[in-house]
Each structure stands twice: as structure tokens, then as C-alpha cells.
Amino acid sequence: MKRAGFTQRWLPILLLMPQLVIIAVFFYWPAAYGLRSSFFLQDPFGFSETFVGFGNYLTLMRSPSYLKSAGFTVIFSVLVTFLSLAIALILAVKADRVIRGAKTYRTLLMWVYAVAPPVAGVIGLIMFDQSWGPLMDFAALFGWDFVLGVNYFDTAFAMVVVSVWKQIPVNFIFFLSGLQSIPRSVREAALIDNRSASGRFWDVTFPLLAPTGFFLLITNITYSLFDTFGIIDTTVKGEPGNNPMTLVYKVYVDGFRGNDMGGSSAQSVILMVLVLLMTVFQFRLIERRIHYT
Amino acid sequence: MTRLSLAAAAALSMTTGAATAQTEITWWHAMGGALGDSLNQIATDFNASQSDYQITPVFKGSYEEALTAGIAAFRAGEQPNVLQVFDAGAATVIGASGATIPVQDLMTQNGVDFDIEDYISGVRYFYADSDDKMIGMPFNSSSPIMYYNIDALEAAGVEAPTTWEEFAETTAPALVEAGYIPLAQSHSPWIFVENFMSRHNLPFATNENGYTGIDTEILVDTPELKAHWTALQDWEENGYYAWYGAGWDDNQAPFEEGEVAIWLGSSGSFGGLMQKDLPFEFSATYLPYWEAITTEPTQTFIGGASLFAMSGKSDEENAATAAFFEFLTSPEVQYSWHRETGYVPITTAAYDLAKEDGHYDRFPAAEVGIQQLSLPAGENTKGYRMGFYVQIRDVMNREFGRILSEGVDVDDAFATIESEANALLARFGQTQG
Amino acid sequence: MTATPKRRIKWSNVVDHLVLIAGSAVMILPVVMLLQMASNPDIETMRNGPGLTFGDRLPANTTKALFEASGFSGVNSGVQMLYNSFILGIGFAVGKIVLGMMAAYAIVYFRLRFATLAFWMIFTTLLLPLEVRILPSYEIVQKLGMLNTFQGLIIPLIASATATFFFRQFFRAVPEELVEAARIDGAGPVKFFIDILIPLSRTMIAAMFIIMFVYGWNQYLWPTMITTDEDMYTLVRGIKQITQSLEGTNLPEYGRANMLALLAILPPVLIVIFFQSWFVKGLTESDK
16 A cells, blocks of 8 residues: 555445455355355256265265376476476577567567467367378377377377467567566676576576576466366367366366266365465465565 | 338338247257258248247257256256257256156147157157156157278178178278278267167166166176177277277268278268268168177167257247147158258158158168167167266266277276266266255 | 687577577467468368468458358357457456456555455455356356356456556556645546556556457357357357367368468457567566
């Protein structure tokens, strides 16, 4: 709050009201409702329900397929986060160094940010098509018999590739602006101290980029957990089968496709707790950043 | 206001006046593409055939999405009059007995003649309750049949196999010799589980395949089914069978490209195959059976979907729905639907009309589906009724993928399917209070 | 000779350019491929997939994608979906910015005991993305009878605090002297907000608008659930129909589908490219 604030009583409440009402109706109510549903088994049409306590949660904990998709989600998130950060960092360092065409490269490398995830998924489907996908032909050059939708590993691979492709631009933008905000004097000093380019990068640039990287780490984990839904959904072509699934996609499959309200609500609650933990972490980080800036 | 717009306003008020005299009903469905066009044609024809009622079909996405949309709308009190529900969703809808009006009741209450015996025997009871009362009106009914590439079979010097033994011993080796992949198949749970059961007259679940009780248990961990899947796994290894994933089209495409000689698909795929102008001659015949299991193979279940009349509508609207169902089941409408899409005609009268018209002389393959549905029935060929069946199918698809792409042991996979499916069935029982 | 060091520098330069060119190619080629496929007859695409030659079907497929509807209603044409997408993108961005600015103004500029509570109530929403509370949200929207409406589509998406948080940060950085001066001039809070604070935030609003527009436009799961009426489909939601076919009954319309996919990415991509500096500013300063 500003020290020199206004003192009207009703105006601020009036200003806050729209936001608060929307949040109450579309955030707190659904969250509470979901919590309640997770303790029941409910007829899809809503005619009857049975209280099952923690039954839905126990079922999940004992379900190999749930645990498997939890495991996949972890591996998927780590891979997508690591690869998209690493590739974006390389590109950003190069883009920061070149003089000619810098702006063109920047544009070419960041516009994919605006591509919707399901469209990225459709593009992936075409690239990896079973009968004529260009990337499938490419894999065949290495003797890799790539079959999307048949082989679990191959399908997971395609999901990771598409998700990384979609995520590189955001990371690129952040890294590039991080690099460009490093003062000239620091760079010049580094140039004198450290003769090898890679040494300069690891000793000077990388530590200076660390806060950006740390912030991006969490953004990227959130991305791979939630925003990849559209990519997964298009990649499995409507049949989950033995394809890999992230936890968010499983909520959708069980709740929306399978009409198991209780089970999928329990899955939602588990995700809520997970995100809660992550965001508390993120929030503290942001607050710290604010202190420094 | 200009005179022109006044006239337009007057015209508008006149048309709306006419519209209010009509009873309007809605029909939610899941038929996209060319099928959707044929469906829209039925609606247009119905609207043109009389002046009291007006039906509007609305495409709601995939089968699963259409069902979910229908359920959600029902909970919000905004359900359509007619909802298309696919085979796997039948138990969910029929289980919620207040959600729909049994078509049989709807028809008789509105003075439409209804006799369940008019319907083809394979179609009759799938969407019926345990007292054989018809709840959902079979609409796009299909049956899994065996399509084959005539050129390929000729090149290999073999006939289309009638039994799996024949396939394994004669057909497949010859086709491999001739440079073809002998077999592919779309939708494993439907063709290689559900219809495997009905083709061999094996029980699929307790409680008469789930019709007579809610505490049903699935019966898939059986020697017959496992023997079939073990054989399939071997065939895949020998190059007799190829699996292209859980998606429908991915398995159909290699057949269309002439790589695969025999493809098990839906009788409803016939229209699409004709449309694609394939570079080879094809035909179709019955699904093979195992002689080791039975020497008297029975009919298959219908697949596809049916139409349910949602409850909570006014009497006028229900009368409109009944009139629409009457129109829909008339031999002419059924025949033209059958002719265009390949889905089977659901009444014997429509079937007779198709025969009379010489449809099957022109396209012998178009008759296979209905003939197969009219084969002798058995105590296990009526259909099946299991809750959360969409998820059970997902479990099957998952395990089949593991059998066929990861070499998972068939025994283990079927034990998993049975235990997970039974857990789902028990959970469904609990949702029913 | 001075040529040797010069040459070495050049070599690393070449590597830099090669890496960047490769990266740019990876970003662009898939989309060129969509365009190539949209320019060929469907049957050819079905048999051979993407190739190197451009056909002559581009205008025909564009017309189809824009004006041909698939459905009894005949309303879910590309143009209609484009329109719906714009409403969603703009409605979401405007709603979010307006509500966010109002709330942030109340929190930052007023002495209000209630402010801390409000602040935390709003901030909790940062914790849970819509995806994890999607089913109950859907039930609520359905109970309120807002399925298949723009309100139902947009308002629940606004129920999160990103914009409020962003503007709170920004307002806190606005010098104290401004509000002092305004009070001395006798300007009330409304006048101060409209005449001083909003003009001051112009760049921030523009930056925010671009980020939010793209975010709203690209929504997929929520529109898929909320809009079941054909005339409400957005382009991105329409993608679902593109990838779906039933029992292999018809020839997939690759040309039209790929054109629709291109159409779905075009507006947000253009906005990002043309308003690049605002976009980068919005992205890097919002920090979610």
C-alpha cells in the first residue's frame, strides 16, 4: 500500500468487487465442489451418489496406470524443461553475439510462442505420421523404426519433441533479455579476465543468468504439466490406448471421457496440492526478486 | 423505416408464426464428415415429410464427447430430445433409468405401432433391458466384418479364410509369400474381445452379460480368449499380423494402400471404402472363428450407436420424437441410410427392400454385416451391459498395446484387464447408490 | 598478417549464424509444410504426405476453410470460428486487464483493512490453474446456465490473478509524488485513476494485452468443454474436429484442415511479430 493513499471507504470495495465475485464463483466454489466430489462416487446423471471417504484416493494410489502416468509426468516434465531451457540458452547466447541479422533471428525464433499447443500437436502428428511422416523417415536413416501411437517410447518421444519445440521461444526471449541486461562493463571486464569464450560463459554469463533460469525452471515445469494438454490430446488421436499420458490428461480422460466424477475429482485435488506446493515456492522466489529490483 | 424492411419484418413475423405452430426437437449426434451429411439428409427429409414437427441435428464431437455433453446437459436441465449414445455408453444411460424414456414406451404411448420382432435379431436386444423391452433405438448399427483385397488373395492363390485355423495354416503363409502383410484390424476391444465372445457364443460377463444385475463381473481371463491373443502375438512375430496402434484409421490406411491383404473393420466402413476409389478390388465376408472353440459359430453383436429419447420433455415434444423414430425406422429411410453409409438396416422390412431393389446384387459385400447379424443366436449373443465401459475399453486398449508392442505376457495382460475392469464395475455399482 | 585473427573470429561467427539458421529453420519448416499440404489435393496428401512441390489448391482450400461449414446448422465455418476466437481473445484480454487494474488500484492506493484479505483471496488463485479445477468449474458454469455462451467461455478464465499481480507491481513502482500532487490539485481517486494512472500505464496495458490475447486465443481445453454448439466453436477448439474421424468413413480433408490450422495460428503470430517490443516487455516483466 502507498503511504499516501486515498481514504474513501466504499470506492475501493466497489473496485475490488468484480474481481472478488468472479473469483468466488469461478474459483472458490469449483475448488470446494471438487474437494467434495472427491469423497463420493456419483452417478454421471446425478441421480445417486455414495460417500466413499478416501476411497477414491486409495484407488488412485493403488492403480498402476495412475502411478505410471505420474511417473511419465515426472520424466516428461524434466525432459521438456531441461531440453527447452538448454536449446533456448544456446540460441540466446548466439543471438546475443551476432550483429548482422540479430533482429531477424529474434523474430524467427520467437513467433512460435503464439502457436496454440493443439496446433503444435497436429503438426507433430504430420511430422511423425506412420505412412509418410518426414521425421519418421529421418529416424529410419538411423535404423530407428519409429511408429507413433504403437510404441510407448516413440509416442513419448514425439510428445517431448513437440512440447520442446513449442516452449523454446519463451525461454529464448527471457534468456536473450537477460543476456542483454548484463552491463557492458561486466562483459568487458570478463573479456580481459577470461580469454576463452566458454570459460567466460560459465564463469560470468551463466551465474548472471541464474535468477532468470531459476524463474524459468518453474514456469517450464508448470508448462509441461498443464499447457501441454493440447499437444498430448492431439497426439493420442482420441484413443489413450497404451500411449503415455500426463496427470492432467488423465483427469480429462477419466472424468470427461469416462464419466468417473469422483475419481477424477480426487485426481484434481492431488494436482491442486502439487501445484500449491510448487507455487508457494515460486511465490517466495518472486518476492525475493522484487526485493532485489 | 423503409417499405422494404417493413415487408421483411412482416415476412419474418409470419415465418416465426408458422414456426411456433411446429414442435421443435433437437438431436445430438457424433457423426462427422460424410456420415454427418447422410444424417443431416434424414433430418431434412423428416422435416419435409410433414409439417407438425421440426428436428435439428447437432454434431457434438466424438461418441465420448456426445455422451458427456448429453449427460452434462441433462444435469443442467437442457438435454436434447434425442441423444445418440454409442455401444460402450449404453450401460451408463440405461442404468440411470430416469434419464430416458424407453423407446418402446415412447412409441406405444404415442400410438405408433411397435413390435420388437420387426427388428433384425442381432439388433433387437442390444439396447434392451432384462425384460427385453427396447430402451434405445438402434440407429447406426454395424458389425465387425472381414474386408479383403481380392487381387492380393488371387495373387497368393487363396480364398478368404472362414476359420482362424485356416488363416494361420493356409492363408497367411501364402499371403506373406505373395508379399503382403496378411492381417490388420481396427478396434481390438470391439472385434477381438466383444465380438470374439458373441461369435463363439462365450459368456462375456456374469449376470447374463450384465443385463440382469449391477454386481456384474467381466469374464475375459478365459482360456479361449487368451489362446486367441497368444496366437495373435505369434502371428505378429511371424509377420502374419500387423498392429498400427489403437487408432482406427492407422490400421485401415495400410489396407487402403494395398500393403495389408485382410482388414477387420466395421460394416459401416463400406461406404467410405467405396468412396476412396481403391486401386484394387475388395470384398468382405464374415469374421473368422476358431474351429477349436466351436463348430457352430453364432452371430455378432452390433456396434455403432443408438438413439435415446431423453426424459423431462413435454408431451408434444415426445410425440414429435416418436414421429421421428417412426420415420427413421421406415423401410425407405433405413434402406437409403444403409445404402449410403454401409450401416445395417435395422428392420427386416428394410432388409427385404434392399434385397428387392437388387442392392446386394450390385454390392455383395454390403450384405455381409446384416447376414452376420442374422446368423443363429446363442444365449451369449444378445449384447452386454457394463458400467464405466468406456474406461474398461481404455484398459483393454492399453493392455493390448502392451501385448502387441512390448511383448507383455498374454496371461498377465488379461489378469490385469479382468481385475481392473472388475474394480471399475464395482465402482460403477457404488455410483448407482 | 592480420588476416589470421580476423579469420578465426569469422569462423566462430559462421558457427553462430549456422546455429541460428538451423534453429530458425526448425521453427519455420513445419509451418511451411502445413502450407504445402494445404496446396495439394487431399487424395495426394493422403497417399504421399508432405512433399516439396506446391500445388494449385491453395485458393480452393482457403475458400473451403473459410466459408464451408461442416454441420446441419451450416454455421461453423472458418469465418465464424475466426470471429469466435477474436471475441474470446479480446474479451479475455480486456476483461482481465480491466478487472486487474481496478483491483490493483484498490489494493495499492487505498487505506483499507480489508485490502490484505482481498489481496490474499485474489492471490490464492495463482495457485491453481483452470486445468486442475476444470470439472467442477464446468459443473458451476453448467448450473449457471452459461454453457455455450461467451460469458461462460470468458469469465471463468478471468478468475485468476495474473493481471492483478502485474498491475500491483507496476503501481507500486509509480512515484509517490504523483498522488500527492494530484491530491493537492484536488483530484479525487477516480480522476487520478483515469487521468493520470491509466495514461501512465499505456505501454504496460499494451504489453499485457498482447500476452493475454494470445493466451485467450490459444485456449483449448476449456472451450472444448464449454462450447458444444457449432456456432460457438473457436478455431483452436475446431482443431479437435480436424483430427477426428469415425470408423474411417471418409477421406480426411487435409487441405481444409491444414488451412484451418494455419488460420488458427495466424492472428496471434502476426500480433506477436508486429508488436514485438511490447510483447517481449509484457512477457519478461509480467513474470506470471
